[in-house]
Amino acid sequence: LLISRELEADTFYEEVRDTYSLLFTRTTQSKDIASNLFRRRGYEARFTNIPGRLSPTAAVRGFRAIEPTSSGKLQINILEWDRRPSLDDFQYFRPHIALLEKQMMDWKPLTIRDLFIPGYKDRFTWYTAYFGLFIGLFALFSLLLSAAQLAVMVIAWKNPVAPAV
Amino acid sequence: MIAKENQKCPDWLDAELLFRMNYGPGTRKDVGKLKVAIIGSRSIYVPEKRKQRARVTLLDRVLAQRLYRALFPRADWKSAFATDHETDQTRYTKRLSPFDYDDSDPLIYPILWTEEFIVDNVWNDHYSREILGGNSRPPMYAVVSDMILLLQFLQRNTEKSQTVYALLRNFARSHRLLSLGVDVEIDWAARGYLSDLFNIVTCVRYLARNDQKGKLKQVHQAEILGWDFNEKGGPTRTWAERRKFPGADSLRIPRPHYDTAASMGSLESFDAAFICSGPFRFTFTTLLSEHLTFSQNREIRLFFDGEYSEFNFPGFPGEVLKPFEQHALGRCVS
Numbered sequence: 001l002l003i004s005r006e007l008e009a010d011t012f013y014e015e016v017r018d019t020y021s022l023l024f025t026r027t028t029q030s031k032d033i034a035s036n037l038f039r040r041r042g043y044e045a046r047f048t049n050i051p052g053r054l055s056p057t058a059a060v061r062g063f064r065a066i067e068p069t070s071s072g073k074l075q076i077n078i079l080e081w082d083r084r085p086s087l088d089d090f091q092y093f094r095p096h097i098a099l100l101e102k103q104m105m106d107w108k109p110l111t112i113r114d115l116f117i118p119g120y121k122d123r124f125t126w127y128t129a130y131f132g133l134f135i136g137l138f139a140l141f142s143l144l145l146s147a148a149q150l151a152v153m154v155i156a157w158k159n160p161v162a163p164a165v
Numbered sequence: 166m167i168a169k170e171n172q173k174c175p176d177w178l179d180a181e182l183l184f185r186m187n188y189g190p191g192t193r194k195d196v197g198k199l200k201v202a203i204i205g206s207r208s209i210y211v212p213e214k215r216k217q218r219a220r221v222t223l224l225d226r227v228l229a230q231r232l233y234r235a236l237f238p239r240a241d242w243k244s245a246f247a248t249d250h251e252t253d254q255t256r257y258t259k260r261l262s263p264f265d266y267d268d269s270d271p272l273i274y275p276i277l278w279t280e281e282f283i284v285d286n287v288w289n290d291h292y293s294r295e296i297l298g299g300n301s302r303p304p305m306y307a308v309v310s311d312m313i314l315l316l317q318f319l320q321r322n323t324e325k326s327q328t329v330y331a332l333l334r335n336f337a338r339s340h341r342l343l344s345l346g347v348d349v350e351i352d353w354a355a356r357g358y359l360s361d362l363f364n365i366v367t368c369v370r371y372l373a374r375n376d377q378k379g380k381l382k383q384v385h386q387a388e389i390l391g392w393d394f395n396e397k398g399g400p401t402r403t404w405a406e407r408r409k410f411p412g413a414d415s416l417r418i419p420r421p422h423y424d425t426a427a428s429m430g431s432l433e434s435f436d437a438a439f440i441c442s443g444p445f446r447f448t449f450t451t452l453l454s455e456h457l458t459f460s461q462n463r464e465i466r467l468f469f470d471g472e473y474s475e476f477n478f479p480g481f482p483g484e485v486l487k488p489f490e491q492h493a494l495g496r497c498v499s
Binding site (some may be wrong): 007008009011012013016019020022023024026027029030033034037041084085086087089092093094095096097098099100101102103104107114117118119120 | 367411412413415416418420421422423425431432433434435436437438439440441442443444445447449453456457458459465467468469486489490492494495
């Protein structure tokens with residue numbers, strides 16, 4: 001096998017393929033997200049597990065194949081990610097991924113609505129804050145309930161009802 | 166071929182004129198006729214215009230075929246160029262006439278780019294005047310021959326990584342180029358005219374694609390460097406002075422300037438479920454350069470252009486780099 005890669009165009013395909021594998025094949029929820037994403041464009045996503053390293057040609061060609069299915073939808077192959085995910089797996093898109101991760105971690109809520117969305121960094125603090133908020137709301141609700149109860153009692157005390165004979 | 170009644174023959178469709186423009190000497194009036202021929206049908210990225218553009222063939226078929234074979238040695242050039250020089254009439258049974266380009270074949274694009282580059286730039290008074298000559302300009306044959314020479318030079322110089330500019334300077338020094346004038350300034354030729362030729366022979370324009378509405382995104386459209394106003398050079402280095410060959414760097418897909426050394430290296434959290442549990446979502450992009458970047462709507466863009474592919478049966482995630490499989494500088498498996 002002689003591979004001449006003066007322009008290394010195939011590197012892009014391999015890394016784009018690996019991006020899809022990395023993002024969408026490691027958990028069931030991720031696979032569902034991929035399926036929904038492609039379904040909206042009229043495609044059916046299939047997750048393929050091929051043990052061992054693929055030859056570059058087979059990997060690129062296998063990944064690129066779109067096959068028609070019995071449902072009439074075109075089916076695309078996403079190869080399962082089979083190793084520990086690391087930045088070292090990417091050469092060209094390494095800065096993209098690293099920057100993306102940094103931007104994700106640096107995200108901060110800008111609007112009141114954003115306050116209800118968990119960020120990516122230090123989720124424990126977000127959950128703790130929301131737990132505290134829940135306890136606070138519960139205490140406030142109890143206080144309001146107690147106040148209402150007191151008000152009802154005062155009204156009842158001021159307007160006694162004669163016992164029925 | 167039967168012409169429709171009262172159909173006017175276009176000005177460019179004149180054997181004498183085309184011979185002059187291909188092999189010289191032509192006149193300004195001749196150049197004007199060719200400009201009119203390609204104007205309005207320029208965008209090969211819009212299907213209707215592409216059909217119209219593919220019917221204008223300015224390069225001599227033999228010359229176009231030579232360029233095609235040099236660029237894509239593994240492609241089926243015989244079906245792309247069924248010319249009237251051939252004796253095998255069975256090839257003409259295809260829908261393609263022997264006088265048109267096949268608009269469904271993306272490998273034909275560099276030929277169209279070459280024609281447009283020569284008419285729009287090489288024969289323009291404000292383009293590389295010091296390099297190509299003030300009073301006369303090279304014919305198409307000279308430019309195409311130099312492009313083929315450049316391609317062969319690139320194929321031979323793949324061991325040492327160097328900037329495109331340095332490489333082109335060596336090329337100009339070591340070759341006698343038909344399109345260059347006498348005693349030209351090599352540095353300017355390498356920064357301008359030859360960089361523009363490099364753009365065409367490496368086919369980076371494939372990476373300029375349509376968006377969903379059919380509007381061409383010019384993000385990676387190679388800018389023309391050989392205009393005279395670029396001669397003095399600016400404070401910023403051009404892509405030719407920054408990008409290196411060989412390697413994917415010369416495809417000029419932008420990369421963010423971000424130091425990955427600070428990154429932890431592990432990508433455990435780079436998972437769709439985790440990402441979608443926060444503020445960001447996923448969307449598709451038809452531009453490879455936008456892969457793994459943020460859109461304005463808190464979406465992470467992923468490259469997928471299958472349905473906008475030029476090919477009848479689209480591939481995943483797209484076919485934008487497919488022509489490079491056949492390219493002389495692309496992937497070669499034997």
